[in-house]
Amino acid sequence: MKExxxxxxxxxxxxxxxxxxxxxxxxxxxxxxxxxxxxYADCGATDYLSVMLHGxxxxxxxxxxxxxxxxxxxLVSVWKPFRALRGIARFWLAASxxxxxxxxxxxxxxxxxxxxxxxxxxxxxxxxxxxxAFASMGIGGIIIGIVAWLLVSxxxxxxxxxxxxxxxxxxxxxxxxxxxxxxxxxxxxxCGLTFLVIRGGFSVSxxxxxxxxxxxxxxxxxxxxxxxxxxxxxxxxxxxxxxxxRFMDDAKATQLAARLTPKGNGPSEMLLKNQRPDIYIxxxxxxxSKLMKTLGGNGVATELDTLAQQGxxxxxxxxxxxxxxxxxxxxxxxxxxxxTMSLMKYPRKTxxxxxxxxxxxxxxxxxxxxxxxxxxxxxxxxxxxGQGIEDIIxxxxxxxxxxxxxxxxxxxxxxQRVAEDAAKENSKxxxxxIVQTSxxxxxxxVPYHKLSDERLNAFAYTDSCVGGFIRQLQASARWQNTLVxxxxxxxxxxxxxxxxxxxxxxxxxxxxxGGAIAVPRQxxxxxxxxxxxATLLAQLGLSHDDFPFSKDLMDSxxxxxxxxxxxxxxxxxxxxxxxxxDNKSARVVAGKADDNDTLLQMGKAYLQIIYDDIATK
Numbered sequence: 200m201k202e203x204x205x206x207x208x209x210x211x212x213x214x215x216x217x218x219x220x221x222x223x224x225x226x227x228x229x230x231x232x233x234x235x236x237x238x239y240a241d242c243g244a245t246d247y248l249s250v251m252l253h254g255x256x257x258x259x260x261x262x263x264x265x266x267x268x269x270x271x272x273x274l275v276s277v278w279k280p281f282r283a284l285r286g287i288a289r290f291w292l293a294a295s296x297x298x299x300x301x302x303x304x305x306x307x308x309x310x311x312x313x314x315x316x317x318x319x320x321x322x323x324x325x326x327x328x329x330x331x332a333f334a335s336m337g338i339g340g341i342i343i344g345i346v347a348w349l350l351v352s353x354x355x356x357x358x359x360x361x362x363x364x365x366x367x368x369x370x371x372x373x374x375x376x377x378x379x380x381x382x383x384x385x386x387x388x389x390c391g392l393t394f395l396v397i398r399g400g401f402s403v404s405x406x407x408x409x410x411x412x413x414x415x416x417x418x419x420x421x422x423x424x425x426x427x428x429x430x431x432x433x434x435x436x437x438x439x440x441x442x443x444x445r446f447m448d449d450a451k452a453t454q455l456a457a458r459l460t461p462k463g464n465g466p467s468e469m470l471l472k473n474q475r476p477d478i479y480i481x482x483x484x485x486x487x488s489k490l491m492k493t494l495g496g497n498g499v500a501t502e503l504d505t506l507a508q509q510g511x512x513x514x515x516x517x518x519x520x521x522x523x524x525x526x527x528x529x530x531x532x533x534x535x536x537x538x539t540m541s542l543m544k545y546p547r548k549t550x551x552x553x554x555x556x557x558x559x560x561x562x563x564x565x566x567x568x569x570x571x572x573x574x575x576x577x578x579x580x581x582x583x584x585g586q587g588i589e590d591i592i593x594x595x596x597x598x599x600x601x602x603x604x605x606x607x608x609x610x611x612x613x614x615q616r617v618a619e620d621a622a623k624e625n626s627k628x629x630x631x632x633i634v635q636t637s638x639x640x641x642x643x644x645v646p647y648h649k650l651s652d653e654r655l656n657a658f659a660y661t662d663s664c665v666g667g668f669i670r671q672l673q674a675s676a677r678w679q680n681t682l683v684x685x686x687x688x689x690x691x692x693x694x695x696x697x698x699x700x701x702x703x704x705x706x707x708x709x710x711x712x713g714g715a716i717a718v719p720r721q722x723x724x725x726x727x728x729x730x731x732x733a734t735l736l737a738q739l740g741l742s743h744d745d746f747p748f749s750k751d752l753m754d755s756x757x758x759x760x761x762x763x764x765x766x767x768x769x770x771x772x773x774x775x776x777x778x779x780x781d782n783k784s785a786r787v788v789a790g791k792a793d794d795n796d797t798l799l800q801m802g803k804a805y806l807q808i809i810y811d812d813i814a815t816k
Contacts, residue, residue, distance in 0.1 A: 205374040206382045209273050212364045213389060217266040219362035220299070223355060224258035224425055225251050227303050232422050234307055237696075239418065246419065253413045254423035256399060260406045261428040263397040265295045269363060270393060274386045277379055280369035288368060289360075296355035299427055300348055306426035308344065312641070313521065314417075314699045315766040316408065316424040318433035320522070320541070408432055412784035417700060417767070420784060433539065441814035443539060444782070446803035449811070455804035460747060463754040467737040469717065470511055470753065474740045476682040476715035477630040478559070479617075479672070482530065483661065484523070484639045487691020488516075488706040490658050499650070499659050502666030503685065503708060510683075510712030510719055513752065517705045517727040517761035517772060518690040523635075524577035525764075526688040526728060531555050531586065531633075533732030533749025535809050538764045538782060546581040548816040553745035554586040555732050559631050562741060566590060569617050570635040571597070572607035588633070592616065606637040609646055610661045613637075614668040621675060635688070636661055654693055669712070679714035686710075686731065690763075700779055700789040705763045705770065725772055726752045727761040748809070762805065771802040778802070 228251050232239045239246070268291050272284050306317040313320075360366075373379070399406030408429050412420040446452070492498035493507045494514065519529035520536030524543040528534050532552040534542065542549055556566050567590040574580045574593035583591055594607035597616070601608045617634055624630065638645050639661045643653045647660035665685070672678055687707040691697075697704045709731070726734075733749035736742070743749060750757055761772040768788065770779040776798050778790035792799040 205371055205378055206385070208364070208367075208371060209277060209382055210385060210389065212362075212368065213266060213270050213273055213386070216269055216359065216363040217262050217393075219358060220262035220265050220295075221255075221258050223299060223358070224261060224427075225255065227426075228254055228422055231307060231310075235310065235418075239422070242419070249413065250419060250423045254411045254425060257406065257408065257411050257423075257425040257428045260397050260399060261425050261431075263393045264431075265299075267393060267397075270386065270390060273368075274383060274390075276369050277382050277386070278373075280371065280373070282369060285365065285369050288363065288365060292359040292363065292365065293352075293356050296359055297348075297352045299355055300351040302427035302430050304344065304348055304351065306429075310421070313766070314421075316421050316429040317426040318429055318539075318766060320433075320766070322434075409783035409785070412781070414784075415786070415788065417698075417781060417784075417788055420781075440540070440810050443810050444803075444807050446807050447800075452804040452807040452811075455801045456808045459758060459760065459801055459805050460750075461757055463751055463757040465737070465751070465754050465756065467734075467751050468753040468755070469738065470711065471682065471715050471738050472717050473680065473715065474738070475563075475629045476680045476713065477677055478564075478632070478735075479681065479683040479713075480530070480555075480631070480633045481665065481683060481685045482527070482633065482635040483665075483685060483687045484636045485689070485692035486639065486658065486661075486687040486707065487693055487704075488708055489691060489693055489703065490655075490662075491708055494706070494708060497655075499655050500662040501659075502662045502669075503710060505666070506669065506685070506712045507708070507710050507721075508719065510710055510716050512721045513709040513726065514721050514723050515725045515761075515772075516686075516707055516709040517725075517763055518687060518707045519728040519763050521689050521699075521765045522577075523688045524579070527579070527582070527635075528552070529728040530686060530688075530731050533729050533743070533746035535729050535748050535762050535805075536764045537809060537813070538766055538769055538806075540813075541577065542813065543578045543582050546578060546585065548813065549578075549582045550585040551816045552586075553732075555735060556583075556586045556588050556631060556633070558736060558741055558745075559629075559739075560587040562739075564629050564631045565626055566631050566633075567620075568592065568633045568635070569613060570594075570607075570637070571604070571610065571613040572635075572637050603646075604638060605642060605644065606640060610636045610638040610664040611646070611667070614664045618668055618671040621672060621677070624677065636664075638664075639692070641692075654695060658693065672713075681713040682711060682715040683713045684709075684711050684731070684735070686728065690765075699765050699768065702770070702772065702777060702779070702789065705761070722752070724752045725759050725761050725774060726750065727763060729762070747812075762802075764806070769802065769806055771798060771805075773798065 229247050269288055272288050276284050302317055309321060408424050411423040414420050488494035489496040490500040491504050493504045520526055524541045525536040528542050529536055532554045534552060560566055566588045568583055568588045569592045572594050574591050594602055597608045601612050603609060639657045643657035645657045645660040650656035650659055686709050690705050691707060729748055730750045730752050732746050733743040733751040734753060737751040750759060763770045767783050768779055768781045778787045778792040778799060781788045
């Protein structure tokens with residue numbers, strides 16, 4: 200076979216490698232859709248083709264990143280074909296293959312649970328606590344995942360080596376000087392073109408995942424997104440808070456957002472008999488309104504239904520986000536969740552937040568936090584200590600024989616510890632006890648076998664633990680001066696296949712019970728987790744001026760609404776209107792609102808000032 204000319208060989212190896220990665224990324228899209236065939240059951244061949252074509256620009260850009268170093272190596276080899284260049288190229292191709300395989304497989308695994316394209320969130324969870332990050336998967340699943348990753352990586356690596364022509368790299372004889380100069384010139388031009396492909400052309404905005412959004416159906420847009428590009432974009436932008444979500448100029452954003460956050464004229468309608476009760480905040484893993492018959496659900500949470508009748512039930516209450524680290528900051532610090540980040544990841548910023556525990560500690564409360572899992576997961580410990588909670592009971596506080604759950608100890612053991620400590624309590628100071636459950640989390644393995652559906656069975660188990668705990672508290676001498684607040688940590692994990700664009704996915708119960716409750720009742724005021732702080736502090740006669748995003752639900756003089764955020768989207772619910780806005784496609788994907796709608800503009804302004812506030816912390 201006649202040997203290809205030197206110039207053609209060098210250009211060809213770069214172009215073929217770039218084309219190879221483009222094809223790999225293109226093929227990933229129909230494979231993703233076939234994996235989730237139920238989700239894309241109504242999609243025909245035209246839809247598959249549209250997903251591939253619209254996602255092509257991201258694929259071309261990501262392929263440009265992966266070919267950048269090999270392109271420079273080829274340029275160097277034109278003048279000096281060091282053998283070391285082949286070793287560097289081999290390493291780069293192997294690393295690229297591993298990254299592409301990792302992002303592809305992880306995106307497929309996680310999309311079922313999170314409903315959005317891969318970003319930096321799983322890396323945050325993994326590095327803060329690897330044990331808990333893998334807790335949702337059995338050992339068999341982990342092994343299968345690792346084996347699959349290695350096999351796909353090898354497959355991608357061999358293909359990349361073949362496309363690049365690694366075996367012949369740096370083995371060509373050096374050509375004459377004119378050929379070297381011409382080859383170098385063409386390779387430099389190719390470098391410029393590669394930069395343009397990476398950037399996405401000459402337009403003002405550079406390449407971003409939002410460019411591939413074309414459908415009114417979020418799942419179709421998500422299929423078009425290149426998972427590796429999405430991951431890299433998330434990692435590169437996660438600290439650039441001040442430049443995110445710039446919907447309008449600062450003055451207009453401040454003016455519009457102020458209409459959602461006015462100071463109330465009170466006074467707050469009182470729900471309690473006195474202002475210094477013992478307080479238990481029970482944070483229920485993944486519960487939703489769909490589990491309570493009182494809220495129109497299936498009635499699995501029978502104990503919560505009973506407690507709702509005995510105490511105060513907020514019937515139009517919403518989760519702020521989709522993960523525990525977001526939810527905790529919303530509940531305890533009255534701070535709205537964000538689409539692209541977790542404040543808990545930044546201890547320097549969370550230490551500047553106000554919180555219910557910090558305020559109560561200043562007012563004589565004794566604090567303690569109970570969690571059956573790893574308190575270091577998602578930087579939880581640093582956040583809690585920063586809010587004045589130094590007494591933290593976690594998995595290591597229990598005997599090894601009790602740590603039978605993937606997440607640590609089962610909920611009945613956790614509640615038993617809380618009840619035992621309460622029975623021994625003789626302090627004259629009021630108590631704040633925060634209890635975070637974990638058994639109703641994936642993989643839903645619990646010591647309770649009454650329902651055939653393992654997911655519902657896990658919720659029924661935790662619900663039974665709640666009922667037993669309350670009965671123990673009711674028998675204590677402190678019960679008549681006790682307030683127990685029940686709230687889930689985030690949006691519900693039931694029903695299983697509910698979409699992020701379904702408003703009911705964010706509906707959760709907020710229940711207050713205890714001897715400190717004046718009169719049992721239902722309250723229909725709309726609110727979300729961030730409003731617990733102001734509401735609770737107002738009931739205690741304490742100022743909540745340091746919680747600008749938290750609203751007192753019992754103050755009728757201020758506008759009440761629910762705000763929530765998940766990756767790519769945020770939602771706003773009022774008595775008159777509701778919508779979910781997709782930030783990537785820049786359109787309303789649920790509810791009714793157009794670009795000129797006042798509430799939509801207020802929602803955008805609200806999100807913008809949240810990021811302004813984060814940037815200044």
